[in-house]
Amino acid sequence: MEASNNIRSDKEIKDLVEKWKGVEGNLIMILHTIQDEYGYIPRHVSFELQKLLDIPLARIYEVITFYNYFKLEPPGKHKISLCMGTACYLKGGVDILGELKSILHIEPGQTTKDGLFTIELVRCLGCCGLSPVMMIDGKIYGKLSQEKIPEILTHYIEAES
Numbered sequence: 514m515e516a517s518n519n520i521r522s523d524k525e526i527k528d529l530v531e532k533w534k535g536v537e538g539n540l541i542m543i544l545h546t547i548q549d550e551y552g553y554i555p556r557h558v559s560f561e562l563q564k565l566l567d568i569p570l571a572r573i574y575e576v577i578t579f580y581n582y583f584k585l586e587p588p589g590k591h592k593i594s595l596c597m598g599t600a601c602y603l604k605g606g607v608d609i610l611g612e613l614k615s616i617l618h619i620e621p622g623q624t625t626k627d628g629l630f631t632i633e634l635v636r637c638l639g640c641c642g643l644s645p646v647m648m649i650d651g652k653i654y655g656k657l658s659q660e661k662i663p664e665i666l667t668h669y670i671e672a673e674s
């Protein structure tokens with residue numbers, strides 16, 4: 514979801530470009546800042562960068578699509594980071610993913626139609642002893658089983674109503 518209080522005005526985007534002007538790799542640094550603030554790279558910002566940096570739009574999209582980190586769609590309100598590191602994988606991470614997919618009807622990297630959840634796969638959340646593990650908005654859920662997933666998601670869905 515777009516963080517409206519963080520949206521930069523055209524003037525602020527101009528200032529950001531000015532800050533990185535002439536610096537090697539500036540496009541990536543600028544895109545990082547935008548991605549950090551918005552959670553994705555909005556189309557209007559790409560158009561603005563094209564003008565300000567005087568580079569083809571295709572070049573900007575080439576960079577955005579090359580790096581997994583950059584996203585073209587706004588993320589869901591709740592980010593589910595499911596660990597697929599070795600410990601979590603061996604303890605049933607794939608089953609947890611299957612359960613998430615069957616409830617939310619999305620694949621990793623996608624956002625639910627209602628904009629509530631995005632699933633992303635991560636390598637290790639640093640708490641392998643609790644495997645399998647997932648994190649939602651920074652909160653860790655460990656020792657997961659397929660049966661626990663509906664209840665965890667319901668908590669976030671009910672908080673919306």
Ligand code: FES
Pocket residue numbers: 596597598599600601602636637638639640641642644646
């Ligand atoms: S492998 Fe999943 S938390 Fe480390």
